[in-house]
Amino acid sequence: MICLRLWRAVPTERRLAWAWVLLLACLVMVSSTGESDAEDLPPVKIVAFGTSLTARGGWQAGLEAKLAACLQRPVRVDSVAKSGETSAWALSQLDRVVAEEPDIILIELYANDATLHRLVSLAQSRKNIGDILDQLHRRLPRARIILMAMNPFSGLRGLIRPFVGSYISAHQAEAQKRGLEFVDNRPGWERLSADDRAAAIPDGAHPRPEAATRIIVPALLGHIAGRDCGE
Structure with a gap:
């Protein structure tokens, strides 16, 4: 004009x-x-909801920076996560997630359910994640809910999770049943050589933050933004 x-x-x-x-x-x-x-737009608010793979992940800052650059607007990534916890704990934390009023919720809650000593059966884990998804969708109907499969386990950490793949599949099935999204980060780790993967995940469970950022951020970036952001 x-x-x-x-x-x-x-x-x-x-x-x-x-x-x-x-x-x-x-x-x-x-x-x-x-x-x-772009500067005046409110930030895209993301809550990463999960276990030590989120609490100790270190990939959130990279996602925040890269997604902000891609979307040309502010992005804030917060976490509701605790090492060693299961989907039963997650059910008690929904108020914290909802209070953040996120636009996007990233969820990984299978890893400790799958450990033999936690005694969370596959059926119980599936029920728990279903309840979590239903409650979040009901209380945050506009939020994008994205379930994730994270990194592989090895050594003793792998031995105590002999059926982890089944737990991932169960959680994925619950997401798909509700028309929700799923991002599988495992192929990115599988493309590494065995030596590089061992160096990136030295304790067999928790990737080094720089390695987690290198593998996880590009997968999430493309999925969330829906376009190539130069990764």
Whole structure:
């Protein structure tokens, strides 16, 4: 509208001479307005909800920075997570997740359910995650809910989780039954050589933060943004 008024203000016989000047001025104004609009947008709020793979993950800061650059708007990633906990604990933390009023919820809650000594049966784990998804969807109907499979386990940490794949499949099935999203980060880890994977996950369960960022962030970035963000 401003550009049109400027154009009309220029005498007809001088418009050709002023055409490029006005065009450049209008492009600058449009560019500046776009940047201002992006800065004024509220942040995209993400809650990462899970176990030590989130609490000790270290990938959240990378996701926050990369997604903000991709979307050209602020992004804030917070965590509701605790090492060693199961889906039963997660059921008691839903008020904390809801209080954040997130736009996106990232969930990984199978890892400790799958340990032999936790005594969380596959059926109970599946029921728990179903209840979690139902409550979150009911209380946050506009939020995107994304379940995740994280990294592989090895050594003793793998031995105490002999059926972890079944737990992942059960949680994935509950998400799919509700039309919710699922991101599988395991293929990214499987593309590493055995030596590189061992170096990236030295204790057999918890990736180094820089390795987790390198593998997990690109997968989440493309899934959330729905486009190539240069990763």
